[in-house]
Amino acid sequence: MxxxxxxxxxxxxxxxxxxxxxxxxxxxxxxxxxxxxxxxxxxxxxxxxxxxxxxxxxxxxxxxxxxxxxxxxxxxxxxxxxxxxxxxxxxxxxxxxxxxxxxxxxxxxxxxxxxxxxxxxxxxxxxxxxxxxxxxxxxxxxxxxxxxxxxxxxxxxxxxxxxxxxxxxxxxxxxxxxxxxxxxxxxxxxxxxxxxxxxxxxxxxxxxxxxxxxxxxxxxxxxxxxxxxxxxxxxxxxxxxxxxxxxxxxxxxxxxxxxxxxxxxxxxxxxxxxxxxxxxxxxxxxxxxxxxxxxxxxxxFRVLDDIFNDENSFTTYKVPVNNDVLTFKKSSKTGRWWIELPFISNLNNKLKRRTLLPCTYGEYLGATNQELPERWLKARKKNEI
Incomplete structure (x- = not known):
């Protein structure tokens, strides 16, 4: 170069x-x-x-x-x-x-x-x-x-x-x-x-x-x-x-x-x-x-808080919303949140690291009030095309 x-x-x-x-x-x-x-x-x-x-x-x-x-x-x-x-x-x-x-x-x-x-x-x-x-x-x-x-x-x-x-x-x-x-x-x-x-x-x-x-x-x-x-x-x-x-x-x-x-x-x-x-x-x-x-x-000041093979590094929350059950994960290190995208977990290797979508605590609270997160919905719709 x-x-x-x-x-x-x-x-x-x-x-x-x-x-x-x-x-x-x-x-x-x-x-x-x-x-x-x-x-x-x-x-x-x-x-x-x-x-x-x-x-x-x-x-x-x-x-x-x-x-x-x-x-x-x-x-x-x-x-x-x-x-x-x-x-x-x-x-x-x-x-x-x-x-x-x-x-x-x-x-x-x-x-x-x-x-x-x-x-x-x-x-x-x-x-x-x-x-x-x-x-x-x-x-x-x-x-x-x-x-x-x-x-x-x-x-x-x-x-x-x-x-x-x-x-x-x-x-x-x-x-x-x-x-x-x-x-x-x-x-x-x-x-x-x-x-x-x-x-x-x-x-x-x-x-x-x-x-x-x-x-x-x-x-x-x-x-x-x-x-x-x-x-x-x-x-x-x-x-x-x-x-x-x-x-x-x-x-x-x-x-x-x-x-x-x-x-x-x-x-x-x-x-x-x-x-x-x-x-x-x-x-x-x-x-x-x-x-x-x-x-x-x-x-x-990056913190490696997105490695999810250690169950002790995060807390998992299951939230039923309509006909879906949303899985949220909260980092024990930073308090940052993710939501699981199960509908792309079996796709090609290019997408495998996208099976967890970063989200906010507010989106988790919204899900507990039966509101599907907008970015989660977009990811699902994109997968259905």
Missing amino acids: IEFLAPVSKIVVAHREVLPAGTLGKQILLHAKQHELPDLKEVKFAIFGCKENRRDVNFIGSEINFDSVRKSLYSLYPGNWKHKIVDLGDIEKGDTVEDSYFAIQTVTSALLKKKIIPLIFGASQDTLYAQYRAYDSLGNMVNLVNVDHRFDLGDADAPISNKSYVGKIIIDKPYNLFNYSVLGYQSYFNPPQEIGLMDTLFFDAIRLGEVTKDITEVEPILRDADIVTIDSRAIQFADTGIGGSPNGFNGREICAIARYAGISNKVKSFSVFELLDFNANEAGAMLIAQLYWYFIEGVN
């Missing part, structure tokens, strides 16, 4: 030298010279940027760099972390967009195979397609969570763009997508037919107001994700200077989401797309840097 990676810019390397001792910049391993990658042994996180933005519907030839975000991230102090971080530099634009996709897929796949979590700085969000395709070699179905104001489904037969790429993820072989969830969508940015299609496909679509009313409700969705990605335009303009919409997540809310993504034992890659240079916007660069900080913080 080294042939696809350009070193971290000299500006960032120079900035790193003047940082105080103990900051992340002094601890992150750096790809500072061409073709000289740091040793990846015992590394848990690998930062790299993707500068491809030619499929942005508003592309007018602009170039992207991530120096401001890097400098902000490097200036932060780590928590009580035990994992090593490396910054691999950037993937420059290829001769074609497809060349860029291939490079992103190759680098991401190589890191995943080494059990290293890619932390991706992204330009236009269509490159998420390449991040997703990197999972092809892992052999499991994939749950994708997109924190976004739009669904980005688009027309699967039309050319891919940063507002129309999920359709390609759904229909292109190999078929690895099990579930697609959008957190924080805003109705006025989405065609009614896409809202209907999300429901028809039994995907999860949660409006901005629903998430901000009780942000803890999205934790189970993030706990069940393999990929978590954030469109920076899902954040309100006042906090980032991106996108132009006054409505969106504020800084505290989006950082909480990033931390929930980190504490999930299943999330294997994390990205933020639609980034700008931020040269004149220090606050925007710092907020994006803090998203990565909170994700890394979450990973460092």
